[in-house]
Each structure stands twice: as C-alpha cells, then as structure tokens.
Amino acid sequence: MWQEQLPTEIAARNPHTSAADVQSGKRLFASNCAVCHGPEGAGGRGANLARPTLRRAADDRGLFFVIRQGLPGTEMPPAWWVLNEHEIWQVAAYVRSLGRVTVERIAGDVRAGADLFRTEGCMACHQVGFEGGRLGPPLTDIGSRRGAAYLRAKVIEPAASLPEEFLQVQIITRDGKHISGIRLNEDNYSIQVRDLTDQLHSFWKDDLKSLDRQPGRSPMPSYRDRLAGRQLDDVVAYLVSLRSDR
C-alpha cells in the first residue's frame, strides 16, 4: 500500500456505480473525506461536492484522479495510499450521487414552458446555456440540482430559500445615491455589487451612508398570480428538463 502503483488503465466512466458501491463509497467518504467536505459533501474546509458539476473534475475519470492523486497546492491529499482502485471508484460514485436529482416524470409541457420562460421575462435575470442575464443564479443545469417540488415552490415564492452566496443589498452613498442589487464580493473595507440593470459598482465602505444586507430577500417577483395552473406546470417541466447529464 505504501508504494504508489499506477493503475494500468482507468475507465472513462465509473465501472462501480451500483447501490452497494454507492453505500460503500458513503462509508469510505465518512471516514476519509467528510472531515473537510462535510458528512453530506456540502463543503466546509473542502469544496462543496453536493452539486451536479464539479469544478475540478469534468468527468468520471477526472474525479477518479482528483481523489487518487489529490490536488497539489491545495489541502486535498492524495488517497492512493488509503484506498485501492475499487474503493476510489466507490467514493467517486457516492460523490456523484450527492446533490443529484433523479429524473422525474411530471405533468407539463417542456416546450410550452420554454416559451413561457422567454415571454415572462425570466431570461432577463437567468442564464440558460449561452443566453440570459446574470442577476439571478444561472439555471443551465437546475434540473440536475433541484426537484420539481422545490422548483415549483421557488417560482411561487422566490425568497423562500436562496443560494447561500446570493445576497441582496441596498446601498445609500454619502452623496445620496441609492443602489439596489446583488452582492458580488465584500471585505472589511469595500463591497462590489451588480445592480438590477446589470451595472457593476464598487464602493469603499467609508463612502457609504448605509449598507443594508437583506438575507431572505430576492428581487425576483412571485409568479403565483402571473402563471395559470397549467402554465406553472409547463415552466416547472421546462426547468426540470434543464440537466447537465443528458
């Protein structure tokens, strides 16, 4: 185990993805990975892995090598001296299962939903593929991350749960300007904001009269009264269809 042996050939797709493999992977993850990545992979000292796409691993083979070799220059250590090839695949299978929503069969027409998504103005703030605005979270792979019930609730009541990094702020500068937008970055001395018209702003905090952080608030309107029941089904069906894995 203490001699690094390079695996002869590593498959492009994970050959060990059975329910039993995922279960074993979960156990191995708990004792080897969770201390940094959290017990459900939601992140901590290590990256959030509960998401359909991973920043450092484009595909299964990439994930295998990240786990096996670690990431030089970061705190991610190699696992080859603790886990054998089969075990690394099992951990990879578990990681891939995190934050991934299985395909659901739901009512609603995807194509009609796509049309509504455009005509109701969703694209002004949300990016899908290469199109759309940047104010709201991109939705290109939202169907892989969120289920139909969650998405339906969001369309009806947008502020009910917001991504952790998403924060609406209201700023009044010392010279009387009002800016409302989404925080891009912040530190002790400065804050960077994208306003509702996609203008970028950067302020020294010394130049602000007030800075109101508004957790739990969203500039997105509720579509409860704007979409008839059937239309809501269509939009949800469209969102559910936006997957990175098809």
Add this chain to the structure above:
Amino acid sequence: MRILIGLLVSGIISPAQVTFDRILHAEREPGNWLTYSGNYSSHRFSPLDQINPQNIKNLRPLWVYQFDALDKAETTPLVVDGVMYLTESPSNVIALDTRTGRTLWAFRRVVPKDVRVCCGQVNRGVAILDDLVFVGTVDAHLIALDAKTGSLRWDSTVADYRTGHAITAAPLAVKDKVVVGMAGGEFGVRGFLDAYEAKTGKRLWRFWTVPVEGEPVSETWGGKGWKNGAATTWVTGSYDPDLNIVYWGTGNPGPDWNGDVRPGDNLYSDCLVALDADTGKLKWHFQFTPHDVWDFDSAEIPVLVDAGFRERQRKLVLFANRNTFYYVLDRQNGQFLHARAYAKQTWATQVDDRGRPVPAAGAQPTETGVKVYPHSAGGTNWFSPSYSPKTHLFYVAARESGNVVYKGEADYRPGAEYNGGGLRNIPAEPGWGAIRALEPTSGELRWEYRLYSPPWAGVVSTAGGLVFGGCDEGYFFSLDAVNGKPLWRFQTGGKIIANPISYLGDGKQRVAIAAGHSIYVFGIEE
C-alpha cells in the same frame, strides 16, 4: 547600527554567528528577527519605532518575493544581519537579501509523494543558531543548513512520515539544542517533543506527550486509547532562561471528535507542558480541555510576561487557547490563576477555580451532529498573538464562528486519517473575526477591531505604537496599538495565513508578511 549600514553600502552581506546569547538578548538588536516569535518570551513585539501612527500613511511595498509553490504560505521569516530566511512549501528554505529581495540561496527538498499532512504541505519557518539554519520537513526530518550557503550539514529522521508524522512548525533553538515539535494529530500518531544537538543532529531527549500503559497518567486514556492518542506539538513554544524551562502547547487527542475509545482526561493532550530544557523532563503541565471532543488543540503560543497579579509580582504565562478561553498561569509551577472567554463559546458553562472547564450539556458530538461554538478551528488557532511591553496589552486575532460537530466511526489504520467524526459549517453563518486587545492579567477586552471573516493571520505589535494584522480577503493592515483605530492597509491580492514581523533594512524599519504565494516587505522611503 553604524557598522551594519557600512557593510550594506559596501555591498557585503555578512551574516554573523547567531549565538545563543544573541537570541537570549534579542531586544538588543531590534533590527533583526532572530527567533520565530521575536524573542524567547514569544512577545512578537518589535522594539522599532520609526513607523508610527503619524507617518504610517507613507508605508509602501518595497519588494515582493514570489514562492514557487501554490500551497498556503504560513512562514514567519527570520532576519539576520541583512539576510531573510524563510520557508516555502513543502519544506524549502530560501535566503533573500533584505535590501533587494533577491535570492542568495535556496534549499529545495524533494519530499516523497505520499507525505501525510492534514492541512496542506506547509511550513512555518526556520530556527537559526551559530552558523546553521534548521528546518523541519513534512516527511518528518529535521535538517540543518549552512547559513551562508544553504548546503546541507545534517539530516536527522525524527519519525516515519508514512504513519502520518510530519513537521510544519518552526524549531526553537535553545542553548546548544534545537527543540522541534511534530504534527500528525489527525492520523492517530503518538505525540512527542524532541531536542537535537545543534552541531550534530543527534537526538538529546524526547518527551512523549502520551504515556505508555503503566506509566504515570496512562490511566487517563482508559485502556488502549494512548496508542493513537496524538497530542502533537505542531506550534513553536517559548523558553524561560532563568527557569531553564521550555513551554510548549500540545494538540488534540486522537481521534478528534469521538472520545469513546479514550475515556478519561487524556493527558497530556490539549496541555501546556513545561519541560526542563536540558533533559526534557516534565516540570509541570496544565490541561486546558480535558477529554477534548472538539479538536481544541492547545497548539497556540505561550506568551511569557512578568507582571503584578493580585498585588504580587509573578512570572506568568499568558495563553489564548483555541477553546476560546484566555488563561493566566504561574509559569514557575503551572498554578492556574485566571481564565476568561475572549470569543463566543457554548461548550463549557464555566472554567472552575482550579482551571478545569465544566462541559455544557448537549455540546458533545453526536452521530447526527450538534451545534457548538466555537468552530473546531477555534476562537484562535496556531497564528501568533502579541504582547506589547509598551501598551501592556495582549493582542489576539479572534475567530467568531460555530459549527455542527458530529461523531463518526474511529478505525485506526496506519497512515490514514483517524478523526472519528468531523464538522459541518452552519449555513448562512459564515462567522466573523476581530483583532482584540486584552488586559493581560484579567483578559478583559480593551478594544476590538472587527474583521469580515474569521482570520488565519497573526499579529505583531511595535514600539511605534502599531499592531499589524492580516485577513482572509488579502488586506494587510495596521491599527493603533492603544485604541485599535485603523491607520493603514494594503491589498496583497491573496489570503493572509501567516504572522508578520518587523526589522531594519538599510537602517530603516520594515514590516514583512507572507500573503497568497508571496512575501511582501513594506517600508517608508523618502
């Protein structure tokens, strides 16, 4: 001073022998930084006063040295007679000309691919004695380099890296010895502190922080728990020459979050140990967190201060512990004098009058997890505090954050992580931080300067009335040491995970800090 300037103008850099006597009287040569914490009392205080609240607005970066490695740069540079010695990941030593920032020599060590470190292949600095520079390596060697050339003089194996032993701390040169601590608290190692003969690299003593079955205090491990008891020694200690005592903090017991396999207090984990510098024999110990299940390593800096305490002049050791309590102990005998929380905590209801914490109900990790303050990263951590004999204040970079800790299985496998659980961050509670100035004998807060995030950078205070610190968002900043008012800042462009120092370059005061993957040196030039 005049001699040094003369040498520099002539272009000759001539690092003299760094005798034990020079380190002992480090305050006599404020232009140098001769040991990790500035002096043996670990004050991390610079007697330099050229930079002050009036002129600090003119402080500018003079040069930057970029590391090869992308790993965290946690190094504290040493400065001796015009040469800066610093370390970079994994265990390299670089000597720079302090005037120009140009490299004089570099010692690059190739370490095995399977070194086991919990938290990055980091190194926090070197020690220097006579004409040798000492560095511990992530593969658990202690090596000595020629201070003039960087060539290898000796290489001693401290432990087997394959079982998770590593060295990340700067060694401490004391008399004719090099004292060095080790890491591996997340790998179920058995901790120790070593001293080596500086000239030869021969081991002179070893103090085991965890006793073998049958030895005194082994009953605090309930059976076999001692075997993988950890209690490592991964942050540099202090030295009192009058008492001839080395003071060193010890780390968490293993496994970190599951105490079932180690019923009892688990001595000497989470302790301050006082050892005879000549023999390594234990003089006394004080345990901050008995039977720790929160990863509250006491791997912080023991700060030695003589001060009046309850109408009596005493030799004190001040200790801002990761468990969020600030402690005042008598350093002659380890007597507990006082404790006071300096950051939010929910794990103890109080520290009793013998210094023992009373654990709070419901704060122990469970399978599903419990919310507890502080975060396992602590109210502070390895980064250094500072004590200013000018302001008589103790400065600490404090972390305000919580987490959900949970208990997991604890199966020991040599060389594999042995945590017995872990933690989750609390969503929508990123935490914050502060530089806090405490009255040293009471721990009462005199002022605080708030930080956007919980910090990972230490502080230095200066006779010019300044405190320098750093933050996660890359600012290196300075505060008024008396009242905490922000005076100056510079955006370095990288996270600051290191301790600052101050020294003289060309006869002028400099301040240096590692940030991102670089070392920055600041000064005031007309």
